[in-house]
Amino acid sequence: MGILEKIKAIEEEMARTQKNKATEYHLGLLKGKLARFRQQLLADEAAASGPSGGSGFEVAKSGDARVVLIGYPSVGKSSLLGKVTSTKSEIAHYAFTTLTSVPGVLKYQGAEVQIVDLPGIIYGASQGKGRGRQVVATARTADLILMVLDATKGKHQRESLEKELEAVGIRLNKEKPNIYYKKKETGGVKITFTSPSRTNLTEEAIKLLLKDYKIHNAEVLVRDDKCTIDDFIDILNDQHCNYIKCLYAYNKIDSVSLEEVDKLAREPNTVVMSCEMDLGLDDLVEEIWYQLNLSRVFTKKRGVRPDFSDPLVVRNNSTVGDLCHSVHRDFKDKFKYALVWGSSAKHSPQKCGLSHKIHDEDVVSLFTK
Numbered sequence: 001m002g003i004l005e006k007i008k009a010i011e012e013e014m015a016r017t018q019k020n021k022a023t024e025y026h027l028g029l030l031k032g033k034l035a036r037f038r039q040q041l042l043a044d045e046a047a048a049s050g051p052s053g054g055s056g057f058e059v060a061k062s063g064d065a066r067v068v069l070i071g072y073p074s075v076g077k078s079s080l081l082g083k084v085t086s087t088k089s090e091i092a093h094y095a096f097t098t099l100t101s102v103p104g105v106l107k108y109q110g111a112e113v114q115i116v117d118l119p120g121i122i123y124g125a126s127q128g129k130g131r132g133r134q135v136v137a138t139a140r141t142a143d144l145i146l147m148v149l150d151a152t153k154g155k156h157q158r159e160s161l162e163k164e165l166e167a168v169g170i171r172l173n174k175e176k177p178n179i180y181y182k183k184k185e186t187g188g189v190k191i192t193f194t195s196p197s198r199t200n201l202t203e204e205a206i207k208l209l210l211k212d213y214k215i216h217n218a219e220v221l222v223r224d225d226k227c228t229i230d231d232f233i234d235i236l237n238d239q240h241c242n243y244i245k246c247l248y249a250y251n252k253i254d255s256v257s258l259e260e261v262d263k264l265a266r267e268p269n270t271v272v273m274s275c276e277m278d279l280g281l282d283d284l285v286e287e288i289w290y291q292l293n294l295s296r297v298f299t300k301k302r303g304v305r306p307d308f309s310d311p312l313v314v315r316n317n318s319t320v321g322d323l324c325h326s327v328h329r330d331f332k333d334k335f336k337y338a339l340v341w342g343s344s345a346k347h348s349p350q351k352c353g354l355s356h357k358i359h360d361e362d363v364v365s366l367f368t369k
């Protein structure tokens, strides 16, 4: 039996099995197997396409962060890219216009965010269909997924995309489960819960899964009483799981009622817009920036005004040390002290060491030995 048939057989068995206390472990085991086969399927695909597989839309990562657009055909991804980035992309009045990914650059107050528009075909990816799997591979590299949805269409589009992403191990707006897991050479299986589990994740369930994965020696520490069997399966398939932030953008709000727009706009992690009418695009860009969680830092040479058009971009909560690292790998070794102006400084300028936390829009002078 090929992997695809195995996946199908498990899915059918899961659909047949009633969900109740008695079948909980059995379903957990099936889920565990499913995750393993899906991972295998995607790994086979990656090996087959190879580094020079010529998939046609692998894009080199550039800029300070990467946002990946995901959505069904004709929801307005190309239009959006045309509006917010400096890349032009062809828009035709028919589906499937975007056949190769077109990276665009969104410039936000000096920072550069790469926006990649993937082929609109993600559906069926988890079943190994078409280019969906390649799309997924690129989606995994995103700092933020921007799911573009058509406000005139129902809930189905969002749910089915979420389901597809879920099936290939992309977890949206979710933290990595707080479970410590380490495979060992000897010593058997040791399972500890820091507090009694409030879900279906019991010691017995963990043992069954480990046995099914042919793992006989391991240490497991469940640190969160809300972790489920699914979370533990994710930990077992760690390399296959990516935890990525997702922003939902509903386009074409010019074509639906105000009540509908209002309802959509109130959903969490959601923005509403109309590319055609130029509505909500500034809010979208701001929200993207906010979700990326980045800070701009302006460097200043002695006796010269800082260049406010060319910031260094680092993660929020970064330190002077992180900043040095982003200048050059070895810069930290030469570092003597920094002068910092801006909201993180107690007085202007403040003389700081490597551990000083910098804020967005700070000005920093770095001095070397």
Ligand SMILES: Nc1nc2c(ncn2[C@@H]2O[C@H](COP(=O)(O)OP(=O)(O)OP(=O)(O)O)[C@@H](O)[C@H]2O)c(=O)[nH]1
Pocket: 071, 072, 073, 074, 075, 076, 077, 078, 079, 080, 091, 092, 093, 094, 095, 096, 097, 098, 119, 120, 251, 252, 253, 254, 255, 273, 274, 275, 276, 277
């Ligand atoms: N009413 C309305 N139509 C829009 C809006 N934005 C885009 N469209 C139309 O939707 C159609 C599809 O737009 P595209 O930008 O090509 O969509 P896409 O998601 O890139 O499509 P693919 O390339 O097929 O994946 C075009 O006819 C656009 O004119 C909008 O805000 N309102």
